[in-house]
Amino acid sequence: MTSIGTGYDLSNSVFSPDGRNFQVEYAVKAVENGGTAIGIRCKGGVVLAVEKIITSKLLKPGANKRIATVDRHVGIVSSGLVPDGRHFVSRARDEASSWRGTYKGPIPISALANRLGGYVQAYTLYSSVRPFGVTSIVGGWDSEAELAVDGQVGTGPKSGAGGKVEGAKVGGPGLFMIEPSGLYWGYYGAATGKGRQAAKAELEKLDLSAEKLSLHDGVKEAARIIYVAHEDSKDKEFELEMTWISSLDGPTQGRHEEVPRELLDEAEKAARRALEGDDEEDEGARGSGEQMEE
Amino acid sequence: MTSLMGHPSGQTVGYSFSQPTAAPVKEHSFYPYTDNGGSTLGITGSDFAILAGDTRSTSGYSINSRMVPKVFKIGGDDETGKGAHILLSVVGFAADGNALKERLDAVVKMYKYQHGKSMSVTACAQRLSTILYGKRFFPYYVHVILAGLDEEGKGALYSYDPVGSYEREECRAAGAASSLIMPFLDNQVKFKNQYVPGSGEGHALQPKKAEPLPRETVEQLVRDAFTSAVERHIEVGDNLQMMIITRDGIEEIFHPLKKD
Amino acid sequence: MNHFPEAWGRPRDDVYGAYNSTYLQTSGPKAHTTSPAVTGTSVLGVKFKGGVVLATDNLASYGSLARFTDVKRLRVFGGKAVVGFGGDVSDMQYIDRLLESIDIRENYSSHGNMLNAKNLHTYLAKVFYKRRSEFNPLWNHILVAGFDADDQPFLSSADLLGTTFSSPHLATGFGAHLAVPILRRKFPDERGIETISREEAIEALKECLKVLFYRDARSLDKYSIAVITQEGIDLREDEQIEGQSWAFAETIRGYGSQTS
Numbered sequence: 001m002t003s004i005g006t007g008y009d010l011s012n013s014v015f016s017p018d019g020r021n022f023q024v025e026y027a028v029k030a031v032e033n034g035g036t037a038i039g040i041r042c043k044g045g046v047v048l049a050v051e052k053i054i055t056s057k058l059l060k061p062g063a064n065k066r067i068a069t070v071d072r073h074v075g076i077v078s079s080g081l082v083p084d085g086r087h088f089v090s091r092a093r094d095e096a097s098s099w100r101g102t103y104k105g106p107i108p109i110s111a112l113a114n115r116l117g118g119y120v121q122a123y124t125l126y127s128s129v130r131p132f133g134v135t136s137i138v139g140g141w142d143s144e145a146e147l148a149v150d151g152q153v154g155t156g157p158k159s160g161a162g163g164k165v166e167g168a169k170v171g172g173p174g175l176f177m178i179e180p181s182g183l184y185w186g187y188y189g190a191a192t193g194k195g196r197q198a199a200k201a202e203l204e205k206l207d208l209s210a211e212k213l214s215l216h217d218g219v220k221e222a223a224r225i226i227y228v229a230h231e232d233s234k235d236k237e238f239e240l241e242m243t244w245i246s247s248l249d250g251p252t253q254g255r256h257e258e259v260p261r262e263l264l265d266e267a268e269k270a271a272r273r274a275l276e277g278d279d280e281e282d283e284g285a286r287g288s289g290e291q292m293e294e
Numbered sequence: 295m296t297s298l299m300g301h302p303s304g305q306t307v308g309y310s311f312s313q314p315t316a317a318p319v320k321e322h323s324f325y326p327y328t329d330n331g332g333s334t335l336g337i338t339g340s341d342f343a344i345l346a347g348d349t350r351s352t353s354g355y356s357i358n359s360r361m362v363p364k365v366f367k368i369g370g371d372d373e374t375g376k377g378a379h380i381l382l383s384v385v386g387f388a389a390d391g392n393a394l395k396e397r398l399d400a401v402v403k404m405y406k407y408q409h410g411k412s413m414s415v416t417a418c419a420q421r422l423s424t425i426l427y428g429k430r431f432f433p434y435y436v437h438v439i440l441a442g443l444d445e446e447g448k449g450a451l452y453s454y455d456p457v458g459s460y461e462r463e464e465c466r467a468a469g470a471a472s473s474l475i476m477p478f479l480d481n482q483v484k485f486k487n488q489y490v491p492g493s494g495e496g497h498a499l500q501p502k503k504a505e506p507l508p509r510e511t512v513e514q515l516v517r518d519a520f521t522s523a524v525e526r527h528i529e530v531g532d533n534l535q536m537m538i539i540t541r542d543g544i545e546e547i548f549h550p551l552k553k554d
Numbered sequence: 555m556n557h558f559p560e561a562w563g564r565p566r567d568d569v570y571g572a573y574n575s576t577y578l579q580t581s582g583p584k585a586h587t588t589s590p591a592v593t594g595t596s597v598l599g600v601k602f603k604g605g606v607v608l609a610t611d612n613l614a615s616y617g618s619l620a621r622f623t624d625v626k627r628l629r630v631f632g633g634k635a636v637v638g639f640g641g642d643v644s645d646m647q648y649i650d651r652l653l654e655s656i657d658i659r660e661n662y663s664s665h666g667n668m669l670n671a672k673n674l675h676t677y678l679a680k681v682f683y684k685r686r687s688e689f690n691p692l693w694n695h696i697l698v699a700g701f702d703a704d705d706q707p708f709l710s711s712a713d714l715l716g717t718t719f720s721s722p723h724l725a726t727g728f729g730a731h732l733a734v735p736i737l738r739r740k741f742p743d744e745r746g747i748e749t750i751s752r753e754e755a756i757e758a759l760k761e762c763l764k765v766l767f768y769r770d771a772r773s774l775d776k777y778s779i780a781v782i783t784q785e786g787i788d789l790r791e792d793e794q795i796e797g798q799s800w801a802f803a804e805t806i807r808g809y810g811s812q813t814s
Contacts, residue, residue, distance in 0.1 A: 356734075359719040
């Protein structure tokens with residue numbers, strides 16, 4: 001099923017006779033080489049994490065962030081071509097801002113994913129452009145409280161017509177993954193990039209659909225999964241970058257923020273410990289875990 | 295055609311949807327200016343120039359603030375204006391004054407960045423006139439005075455009207471109390487109406503010749519001008535701000551004035 | 555029936571006269587705000603040792619009608635500065651949305667929103683000045699409170715013309731006439747803000763609000779108050795003016811018990 005020499009892979013917007021768009025498939029290849037990125041939808045929020053491969057010793061540790069904020073309540077992490085990811089984020093910010101311009105409130109995660117899916121898909125239609133070389137994970141929190149619209153000055157009626165509805169269930173975590181084809185699904189746990197297979201296997205073990213995993217446990221698991229996924233490319237050094245969005249009564253109060261330093265360190269330490277444990281089981285009493293760590 | 299002719303004359307035929315109308319132009323009731331009061335003055339000497347102003351800001355009979363300076367350093371290296379060699383005083387509509395000051399400051403800075411040398415006071419004076427005239431039909435409602443040292447190191451002072459007409463002078467008062475201060479300066483700086491005693495009778499009487507005054511004398515004149523203006527004008531008061539430019543740089547002095 | 559189909563179905567000119575198309579202008583002057591509609595009254599602010607207090611009442615009036623009685627006229631920006639709005643409420647909402655979008659954009663960088671109250675004031679003053687220069691003013695008078703780059707308490711005013719001024723205590727609208735004299739008596743310039751405690755500043759503003767409620771017909775006894783310190787912003791939006799005494803009303807001749 002190779003496309004080489006058939007000519008159907010040379011242009012975007014051209015199908016092959018068996019119904020494939022090769023340009024899109026090549027874009028997926030670009031993603032498969034990127035650092036592993038994951039998202040976990042927890043009970044009280046969403047965790048995003050990425051394995052940032054250190055390509056040079058000259059890069060400043062902790063700088064060059066790979067997870068971006070959109071509006072206040074959304075985070076986006078991409079795997080693949082970093083500049084494509086930046087452009088994708090820029091578009092997401094424009095969409096969120098345009099939503100505010102129209103509806104005077106934050107964009108729901110599903111609506112953002114929908115608009116971004118449409119945007120990415122448009123790049124598969126024209127011969128003048130190439131598809132996005134990224135798969136992006138969009139995570140966020142739709143406010144469970146009735147938010148004031150931007151610029152609202154009064155509290156409105158306390159009861160009766162126009163009053164508040166008691167106990168209406170709204171809001172919650174949102175997690176979506178958008179691929180170069182423009183395809184997007186909502187997920188309990190999403191993984192992309194080089195270590196996605198290992199990461200997905202680990203995510204499946206978490207029984208996320210039960211919606212029991214707490215946000216703090218989600219942070220620990222996310223760190224561990226990135227470390228597990230890194231096992232196959234152990235020769236390369238990496239940095240773990242992690243962000244989260246909690247419910248309004250949680251630690252970030254509905255905002256997308258970096259996971260605090262102490263918690264990140266704790267999660268990383270636990271992740272390393274878990275891996276060492278695995279090594280010992282696999283290879284018996286090797287006892288060199290401590291040295292292996294650094 | 296008869297139906298067309300049936301219309302009363304003088305009215306345009308109302309059959310076209312895109313009809314030019316002679317609608318009366320609606321008047322805007324918004325007036326974009328206000329007077330924030332205050333007064334400024336400038337005097338030159340042989341090797342210095344002084345710009346001074348009170349620090350009161352008013353709206354009608356209300357005092358907005360007792361500390362809003364009207365004299366600025368132009369083209370300095372940082373926020374404090376360090377390294378500047380040109381002074382500007384602005385009085386009239388404060389928002390325009392601020393916008394004008396910021397523009398001139400940017401122009402003088404850009405000149406230095408682009409040419410690698412400071413703008414001369416003469417060039418700055420001409421440029422300021424151009425900026426003011428550029429808004430000839432929506433003027434900056436301000437009376438500005440520019441001061442510095444010329445190529446020979448002598449005090450240079452330029453005064454402007456709101457649309458950019460300007461001239462170099464030895465002294466000038468501007469703002470609310472200008473009509474009170476200017477005659478005082480004419481008499482005390484340019485010795486107008488002063489004569490050499492016993493030099494003659496009637497037309498033979500010799501006018502006293504004006505000479506550049508020493509700095510101490512000029513500073514005292516400025517203080518006297520303002521303490522007197524404060525007595526007679528309600529929009530002037532609170533503090534006196536003086537900036538003196540010499541070859542050694544710019545010195546800024548504040549003096550209390552009456553706050554009533 | 556005639557041969558001008560665009561006229562069919564419209565009132566006959568020979569019966570009703572020619573259609574006055576000035577009612578349906580597609581060209582002509584663009585409509586801008588020439589007067590405010592729903593308005594808020596005074597904003598009050600005082601600096602104290604280590605911070606600033608800002609207060610407004612919760613009323614938005616439609617002319618002389620007390621239209622909205624739970625309006626929040628104190629707006630927090632980036633958790634570090636507060637803007638108090640007087641004047642048109644719809645323009646306030648526009649500015650609030652503007653500030654919201656700026657805060658969101660600033661937070662995209664990893665160091666977060668670095669803009670302090672002074673930066674915010676400079677920005678807003680320029681927005682006001684730009685809009686007045688387009689003859690399309692934002693009809694507000696605002697106070698901005700917070701801290702400057704040196705972490706010193708900051709309080710400054712900006713209005714629909716772009717006029718700016720700063721003072722240890724400020725009040726807009728009616729407050730400029732009624733509250734400022736009270737504040738100047740309590741906190742004369744000689745005192746300096748270092749001697750003013752947080753409690754004293756809050757008490758002073760409460761007293762001013764009470765006086766304004768007595769004498770400003772467009773005011774309300776429900777108010778908002780924000781205390782800005784380095785520790786953060788304490789904003790209360792549902793406060794009640796307390797300890798009023800209407801006994802003095804008995805002594806007023808011309809209405810009530812003494813009609814002559």
